Amino acid sequence: MFGISDIPKFLLAFFLVLPLISILHEAGHVFFAWLMGAKNIRIVVGSGKPVFNHGILEIRQYYFWYGFCTFENIERKEKLANILIFSGGALFNLLSTIAVILLVENDVLKAGMLTYQFTYFSMYYVFFALLPMLYPGGNFSDGKVILELLKNKKEVVKERTYRLKCKAKDKEWEVLNHRNELIQTFDKEEDALDKARKLAQEHRPSRIIRIKGDDEKEIQNYPRIPL
Incomplete structure (x- = not known):
C-alpha cells in the first residue's frame, strides 16, 4: 500500500524514470526513421531552454515533461515506412515494459517503486501515444497519424x-x-x-x-x- 514514506521514492521515480521513458519513446521513432535512411537525427527531452547537448540527444530545462524527435531526408516515404516510424515510440515503450516485468519475475530486478513507476508510466505513454486524437496546437498523436495512414488518407504525410x-x-x-x-x-x-x-x-x-x-x-x- 502506498504510504507517506513512499512519497520521496515516488518523486525520485517521477524525476528519473519519466525522462528515461521519454528517451526510449523517442528512440523508437528515430530507430525506424534511421532504418528508412533518415539523416540529422535529434532527440529532444523536456521543454524550456536547452541545458545539455551530446550527439543526437538534447536535454532541456524541464527535462521531466514532454519530448520529441526530428530528422531529415528519409529515403523511404511509403505508407508502411511512415506507420513504422510513428508506431516505433509506443513499440519501444511496450517492449521495455515487458523486459522489466520479465526481469522482476526472474529475480534479476527487485520489485519496488522504481519498477512499478517504470511500467505504469510506460503504459501511460503507450496509451496516449496511440490514442487517435488532436493535441493542443493542432498536432496529431502518433495513433492519429497511423489511423489516417491505415485509412489511406495520406494527407497527414503529404x-x-x-x-x-x-x-x-x-x-x-x-x-x-x-x-x-x-x-x-x-x-x-x-x-x-x-x-x-x-x-x-x-x-x-x-x-x-x-x-x-x-x-x-x-x-x-x-x-x-x-x-
Whole structure:
C-alpha cells in the first residue's frame, strides 16, 4: 500500500524514470526513421531552454515533461515506412515494459517503486501515444497519424514542396512556395537555400526541390515530427 514514506521514492521515480521513458519513446521513432535512411537525427527531452547537448540527444530545462524527435531526408516515404516510424515510440515503450516485468519475475530486478513507476508510466505513454486524437496546437498523436495512414488518407504525410529555381538570364535564384508563387529572389544560391530551409522546417512535412535548367532534384525533405 502506498504510504507517506513512499512519497520521496515516488518523486525520485517521477524525476528519473519519466525522462528515461521519454528517451526510449523517442528512440523508437528515430530507430525506424534511421532504418528508412533518415539523416540529422535529434532527440529532444523536456521543454524550456536547452541545458545539455551530446550527439543526437538534447536535454532541456524541464527535462521531466514532454519530448520529441526530428530528422531529415528519409529515403523511404511509403505508407508502411511512415506507420513504422510513428508506431516505433509506443513499440519501444511496450517492449521495455515487458523486459522489466520479465526481469522482476526472474529475480534479476527487485520489485519496488522504481519498477512499478517504470511500467505504469510506460503504459501511460503507450496509451496516449496511440490514442487517435488532436493535441493542443493542432498536432496529431502518433495513433492519429497511423489511423489516417491505415485509412489511406495520406494527407497527414503529404509534403509541401518549396522550389529553388535559377533564373538563367541573370543567374538569380528564386524561392517559390508550394503554390509555385514567388517568395523572394536572391543573388546567391546559398542565401536562397537558407530561406527555403527555414520555410520548409516551419511547415513540415515538406521538401525542397532545386531547379536549374532542365535539371530538377530533391535536395532536402523534412518529415512530420513524431511526438
